[in-house]
Amino acid sequence: MKKIVFKRIILPINKSDESLKTAKKAIHLAKKxxxxxxxxxxxxxxxxxxxxxxxxxxxxxxxxxxxxEHKENAHKFLNKIEKxxxxxxxxxxTILTEGSPKKEILKEAKKNDLIVMSDNNTSMLNRVxxxxxxxxxxxxxxxxxxxVR
Numbered sequence: 096m097k098k099i100v101f102k103r104i105i106l107p108i109n110k111s112d113e114s115l116k117t118a119k120k121a122i123h124l125a126k127k128x129x130x131x132x133x134x135x136x137x138x139x140x141x142x143x144x145x146x147x148x149x150x151x152x153x154x155x156x157x158x159x160x161x162x163x164e165h166k167e168n169a170h171k172f173l174n175k176i177e178k179x180x181x182x183x184x185x186x187x188x189t190i191l192t193e194g195s196p197k198k199e200i201l202k203e204a205k206k207n208d209l210i211v212m213s214d215n216n217t218s219m220l221n222r223v224x225x226x227x228x229x230x231x232x233x234x235x236x237x238x239x240x241x242x243v244r
Contacts, residue, residue, distance in 0.1 A: 099239070101209040106134045107200045107232070110172045113213040117243045118176045121211040122183050131186035134176045135203055136169045137196040138162070166191065197231045208238040 106121045108114040118134065125132045173189040180187030192199050204210055214229050233240045 100207065101128060101130055101239070102205070102207040103130050103209075104128075104132045105200070105204055105208050105210045105238075106132055106176070107196070107210065107212045107228075108134055108136050108172065108176065110168055111213070113243075114172075115175075117211060117213040118179065120243055122176075122180050122185055122187075124209075124211065125180070125185045126183050131188065132180055133188045133190060133203070134173055135190040135192065135200060136173055137199045138165055138169060138191070138193045139196055140193050141195065196228050197235070200228075200232055201235055201237075204236050204238050206237050210236055210238055210240045212240070212242060214242050214244055 104121050104125050106118060108118060121132055169191050173191060177187045177189050190203065200210070210232060212229050212232065214227065229240075229242055233242065
């Protein structure tokens, strides 16, 4: 039987309680496997698309303020996870990027990675029509994916 060796854990996160619970499990797993962890937070640019009417400087300023606030909160969340990892002597790399969460996570994933992510508790109806990000990653990743409920 061929032994699977993971080189790192990729932890896609958002600022939810589920992400914090998943992060704790990923840190524990990284400790057991003696590998480092990469936490990735993707600012979903689809949220901002089409929100600014043409020639609306006030709307643009509002857009920039909201986006900057989201970035600041994302940095704080990543720092929490980094601190939790360091408390367990785990090397934690953090990535904050913008774009489509699915595309950015898949771009980061390599063959020998283990992606540990939470199921974002989408309803069955949402899964039928939109499919959850975790489901998209599960079906398209080049590496092993672990979904934490």
